[in-house]
Amino acid sequence: MPQAKQQKRNSRLDQLLDAAASHFAAKGYRETTIREISGDVGMLPGSVYYHFPSKHELLLAVYEQGVGRMLQRIEKAPGIDSNDPWKRVEATLVAHLDAILDQSDYARVLISVRPDQVPEVADDLKALRDRYEARFASHIDALTLPPDVDQRLMRLMLIGAANWSQIWYRPNGQSPAEIGKAFVDLLRKPLDPSS
Amino acid sequence: MPQAKQQKRNSRLDQLLDAAASHFAAKGYRETTIREISGDVGMLPGSVYYHFPSKHELLLAVYEQGVGRMLQRIEKAPGIDSNDPWKRVEATLVAHLDAILDQSDYARVLISVRPDQVPEVADDLKALRDRYEARFASHIDALTLPPDVDQRLMRLMLIGAANWSQIWYRPNGQSPAEIGKAFVDLLRKPLDPSS
DNA sequence: GTCTATAATGTGATAGAC
DNA sequence: GTCTATCACATTATAGAC
Numbered sequence: 439m440p441q442a443k444q445q446k447r448n449s450r451l452d453q454l455l456d457a458a459a460s461h462f463a464a465k466g467y468r469e470t471t472i473r474e475i476s477g478d479v480g481m482l483p484g485s486v487y488y489h490f491p492s493k494h495e496l497l498l499a500v501y502e503q504g505v506g507r508m509l510q511r512i513e514k515a516p517g518i519d520s521n522d523p524w525k526r527v528e529a530t531l532v533a534h535l536d537a538i539l540d541q542s543d544y545a546r547v548l549i550s551v552r553p554d555q556v557p558e559v560a561d562d563l564k565a566l567r568d569r570y571e572a573r574f575a576s577h578i579d580a581l582t583l584p585p586d587v588d589q590r591l592m593r594l595m596l597i598g599a600a601n602w603s604q605i606w607y608r609p610n611g612q613s614p615a616e617i618g619k620a621f622v623d624l625l626r627k628p629l630d631p632s633s
Numbered sequence: 634m635p636q637a638k639q640q641k642r643n644s645r646l647d648q649l650l651d652a653a654a655s656h657f658a659a660k661g662y663r664e665t666t667i668r669e670i671s672g673d674v675g676m677l678p679g680s681v682y683y684h685f686p687s688k689h690e691l692l693l694a695v696y697e698q699g700v701g702r703m704l705q706r707i708e709k710a711p712g713i714d715s716n717d718p719w720k721r722v723e724a725t726l727v728a729h730l731d732a733i734l735d736q737s738d739y740a741r742v743l744i745s746v747r748p749d750q751v752p753e754v755a756d757d758l759k760a761l762r763d764r765y766e767a768r769f770a771s772h773i774d775a776l777t778l779p780p781d782v783d784q785r786l787m788r789l790m791l792i793g794a795a796n797w798s799q800i801w802y803r804p805n806g807q808s809p810a811e812i813g814k815a816f817v818d819l820l821r822k823p824l825d826p827s828s
Numbered sequence: 829g830t831c832t833a834t835a836a837t838g839t840g841a842t843a844g845a846c
Numbered sequence: 847g848t849c850t851a852t853c854a855c856a857t858t859a860t861a862g863a864c
Contacts, residue, residue, distance in 0.1 A: 450847080466750050468663035472840065484842075485848050493840065524825060550747070552800075555661050583824055591807070591815045592824070598797025599790040606789055620786045626825035629778055629787070630719060645829080667858065680830050682859065 451489050453479040456543070459500045463546035467497055467556055494558045497551065504544035505566045508537050509573055523581050524626060527596075530577040532618035534600055539607050539614045549601050571597070596621060646684050648674040651738070654695045658741035662692055662751055689753045692746065699739035700761045703732050704768055718776050719821060722791075725772040727813035730795055734802050734809045744796050766792070791816060 457478035461470040472493055476483045490496040512518065517529035537545035548570070553563035578593045599621055612620075652673035656665040667688060671678045685691040707713065712724035732740035743765070748758035773788045794816055807815075 464749075466661075466663070466747070468661070469750055471838080473838095481847095482849055483840085484850080484852095487841065488847060491841095552661070552745070554659075555664055581824075584826070587819070587824065588815055591812065592819055594798070594801055595790075595794040595816055595819060598795070598800075599793040602793025602796055603789070605793075612786070617786065620783055621790055624782070624787055624790060624820055626823060628821060628823040629776075629782060630821035631779075666856080668856095676829095677831055678858085679832080679834095679860080683829060686859095688858065 450479070450481075454481075454486065454489055454496070455500055455503060458496050459504070459543035459547055462497065462500060462551055463543040467551050492558075494556050497547075497556060498559045498562055500544060500547050501551075501563055501566050504542070504548045505570045507542060508534070508545055508548070508570055511537050512573060512577070518577075524622065527578050527581060528619055528622045530574060531596060531600060531622060532615050534574065534597075535603065535614035535618045538601065538604055539617075540609075546604065549604055592625065596625070645674070645676075649676075649681065649684055649691070650695055650698060653691050654699070654738035654742055657692065657695060657746055658738040662746050687753075689751050692742075692751060693754045693757055695739060695742050696746075696758055696761050699737070699743045700765045702737055703729070703740050703743070703765055706732050707768060707772070713772075719817065722773055722776060723814055723817045725769060726791060726795060726817060727810050729769065729792075730798065730809035730813045733796065733799055734812075735804075741799065744799055787820065791820070 454475065457475045458470070460478070461474055472486055473483045475496075476486045486496075490499065512530055512533045515529045515533035517525050518533075520526050520529065538549050548567065551563075553560040553567065556563065574597065575593055578596065579589055581589075583589055583592070600618070603617060607617075649670065652670045653665070655673070656669055667678045667681055670691075671681045681691075685694065707725055707728045710724040710728035712720050713728075715721050715724065733744050743762065746758075748755040748762070751758065769792065770788055773791065774784055776784075778784055778787070795813070798812060802812075
């Protein structure tokens with residue numbers, strides 16, 4: 439790569455990342471071709487390799503951007519500094535849902551492209567996923583729960599439900615904020631009157 | 634296809650389906666080659682096309698098998714005829730988790746190969762998914778819930794949490810039955826003492 | 829029903845001019 | 847930094863012998 443870091447936004451390199459993220463998110467890694475990506479930014483296929491040494495390194499760069507953005511989004515989420523720990527969990531979850539449902543192709547790539555599908559960088563992709571999830575987990579594990587509750591399973595349930603929403607979410611239905619609040623409330627409040 | 638239906642188990646055709654399911658589940662559709670599948674059953678690549686007209690029709694056949702097996706599994710799940718509706722939900726969920734976590738490559742394909750990744754049969758794959766989920770939903774929607782609860786979101790939360798477990802599940806950890814019970818209990822019982 | 833041979837295509841990637 | 851030209855390769859799929 440030509441410049442180490444801190445290239446200004448909307449540089450040629452960023453355009454490539456954006457185009458790659460868009461296609462990876464919509465169709466998957468293998469289904470996306472270098473030709474499509476380069477075409478989107480008005481470049482010829484060969485030129486891409488001046489910026490990235492290979493297709494999988496391009497995916498890795500998208501993943502890195504994605505993790506960075508999602509971490510930022512969580513830290514800045516409205517309500518993340520609330521005194522109520524359940525509010526903080528809800529804020530974290532809504533920020534996550536916002537990212538993967540509405541806005542960023544980068545976030546969607548994190549969810550839909552599985553590390554195993556790209557052996558050359560599988561370990562790096564996994565590490566990036568773990569880094570994000572650890573941060574996410576730290577907000578959820580701050581809750582004080584009844585002693586018989588498996589906190590890890592609770593967190594995985596929440597993350598799983600959220601990530602899967604990418605499959606059924608439609609923009610004209612409930613908002614990410616509504617969905618997030620509903621998921622958290624389903625955990626907080628009892629559904630079974632006899633329990 | 635040579636025979637319309639009802640070929641006996643372990644016919645050559647079934648071996649092909651098994652091999653295909655195994656690879657699709659482990660690596661994805663695109664990442665799997667006809668060579669690998671044919672090799673597994675001691676056949677040459679070209680011979681596969683006597684049994685299936687194309688790779689995506691082979692995937693479709695795997696999907697169909699998968700849906701059939703998962704539906705069967707739900708109907709026969711222990712506890713599915715319980716008088717307690719929450720027990721029936723748990724039985725349904727555990728049957729689902731059993732299928733996608735432990736046993737069947739066919740079930741895993743249903744979860745991990747997204748219809749959009751195979752445009753030629755995307756609509757058929759979606760229809761098969763819907764058929765299964767409708768059956769699943771009928772068991773869950775039989776619950777009587779508090780009026781302020783969105784039953785659809787509750788169901789989607791459960792399915793999402795279950796499907797996502799494929800990402801983090803390890804055979805030496807909690808069993809599918811334990812995970813399923815935990816998920817259902819997290820919904821039934823309140824986590825927040827002040828609520 | 830399977831094999832041999834091969835067609836047809838699309839792909840990631842490279843070398844070197846500009 | 848981009849383009850031109852192209853390589854090298856893997857893949858799905860087909861035609862026809864056995």
